[in-house]
Amino acid sequence: MVHTFSADGTFYLFDNASGALHICDALTAEVVKKRNGETYDLRGVKEEDVKEIEEEIAELEKQGVLFAEEEKEIPAKSEEIKALCLHICHDCNLRCEYCFAGQGNYKGRSEYMSFEVAKAAVDFLIANSGKRKILETDFFGGEPLMNLSVVKQTVDYAKAQGKAHGKKFLFTLTTNGVLLDEETARYLNEEMENVVLSIDGRKEVHDGVRKTVNGKGSYDVIIENITRFVKMRGDRHYYVRGTFTKKNLDFGNDVLYLADKGLTEISLEPVVTDENSPLYISEEDVPAIAEEYRRLAREYKRRKAAGEKLFRFFHFQIDLDGGPCLRKCVSACGAGNEYFSVTPWGDIFPCHQFADLPEYKMGTVFEGKLDGKIRSLFRDNNLYTRKACENCFAKYHCSGGCPANNIRKGGDINTPYKVTCGMMKARMECALDLYAAEKSEENR
Ligand code: SF4
Ligand code: SF4
CATH class of the missing domain: 3.20.20.70 (Aldolase class I)
Known part of the structure; x- marks a missing residue:
């Protein structure tokens, strides 16, 4: 999907599948919204102008930098701890x-x-x-x-x-x-x-x-x-x-x-x-x-x-x-699979955010083995198992939210915490805007 937004009067199109960021005009943003099935406003705009923009969009699509196909990159199931x-x-x-x-x-x-x-x-x-x-x-x-x-x-x-x-x-x-x-x-x-x-x-x-x-x-x-x-x-x-x-x-x-x-x-x-x-x-x-x-x-x-x-x-x-x-960051921090926290007495938890939840104890550093059920909960649930993230433009940078926040506030590992989602999206737009400003300066 293509995300449209503006910052300080500059309009942007962000194609999260290809990672391409385009600067456009307000009209093009409305045409893209229409294509996305979002609310748009093309009142008073001539049909031929819309057509011309649609042709430009089709050209960028052919180049793979707009409405690019999503390719799922399923993370390898490594058992190595880092x-x-x-x-x-x-x-x-x-x-x-x-x-x-x-x-x-x-x-x-x-x-x-x-x-x-x-x-x-x-x-x-x-x-x-x-x-x-x-x-x-x-x-x-x-x-x-x-x-x-x-x-x-x-x-x-x-x-x-x-x-x-x-x-x-x-x-x-x-x-x-x-x-x-x-x-x-x-x-x-x-x-x-x-x-x-x-x-x-x-x-x-x-x-x-x-x-x-x-x-x-x-x-x-x-x-x-x-x-x-x-x-x-x-x-x-x-x-x-x-x-x-x-x-x-x-x-x-x-x-x-x-x-x-x-x-x-x-x-x-x-x-x-x-x-x-x-x-x-x-x-x-x-x-x-x-x-x-x-x-x-x-x-x-x-x-x-x-x-x-x-x-x-x-x-x-x-x-x-x-x-x-x-x-494309699909599985965030690696907590519970490649990364663990250890309490002062040697108990192992997926990360520090779980250390007060006994049901998430995965083993001890002395036994040397980990609870397979908890480990697969963290390893097998990632961005792609989070329904709410499917159409989110920030997904490859957010990876579907912090697992601890999802569990504690969303109710389960696949339910993002809405409060942090809203903030993530706002920060991402700022980051993209600053990135574009930096690039245009480099190319000057
Ligand atoms: S948040 Fe404050 S009280 Fe808690 S561990 Fe850190 S420094 Fe200590
Ligand atoms: S911002 Fe929210 S909806 Fe978007 S990828 Fe992150 S957790 Fe999912």
Whole structure:
């Protein structure tokens, strides 16, 4: 199908099967809508003008760049595991109001992962990685820096085992920044391929939801630690990862605020929380959020035109040039099949979002085998098994939504969470618009 949309007065046609993006005029967009069976408006337009446009469309169709045939690319059913998320610490030094992890302990017991469990997890990953040479390990929490000694032991062990087995480990650590002093920053810069830093943006926004154990705002200590870390980081990968809630639907200002602080790699995600929470984002908020994405995209373009310092907003990054494999992402993150999370006591779950749901326990790192039924639920359900995604223009970039959100909010793995769908589509239009602007600049 072909998606029509406009951004700042420019009309676009996006053909998701071929990945082709065309700039067109308003009339052509209406003709395409008619062909799509959508509501259109061709009142007062001469028949011969419509015919001429239809002929141009037919020509592009012949070239395979408009109304292209959908070719289903069913993902291979690999049994190789590529990554583990180690819950190195089920405890936290913050008490964020929206915490997905029960403020550190996943609504269970507070516990720190021992080196014994971490070692078994590394062994499990190597033993189940087949021919894969690159293996990924994420240190996650709660707050993993509260158990830094085990992080260090695990890194040393994984590197040594990797060498012995012909594998290379890439490490990532996600931290709220409270304990990110200079010495720790040096260590992370040496060992971590990527570091994810949690901060929500403006002081009043951040402190409104992210309090310390004593109920005080955590912004001051975090911004100092994170900005120092990013300066020390140089050009190595990192990104700041924040959350926005009902209380800051003007979250574009938080993105810009972080960018102006020199934190230029940014991801800001909508909160997914209980409907009774004052932070809850509902379907009714989606139009305002969509407009906020558009405002942010406009500001990005303005900064670019003015030669000001830019930022990279994760959701505005899109690759239409990377070929069909890159373009058509059918099974998203790989949770539950190639990627798993491990609790401090060694239980395996599809990802951290399931760690408080005992029915999703898939095994332990000590037993070394996984529940086949749960694994096939995650492996065999993908974009193509999600009816609601069939005609969605964003499908090859969204992959049918986050499995955890689908299950928790949609009711099952194949039912997308409508609130995030609306946001995904709005972000995608912004990303396409920015992509087109970038390309036309390159070709100037
Ligand atoms: S820092 Fe993360 S784990 Fe800790 S309370 Fe906040 S959201 Fe939860
Ligand atoms: S989950 Fe929603 S946005 Fe994503 S492909 Fe499906 S319908 Fe589209």
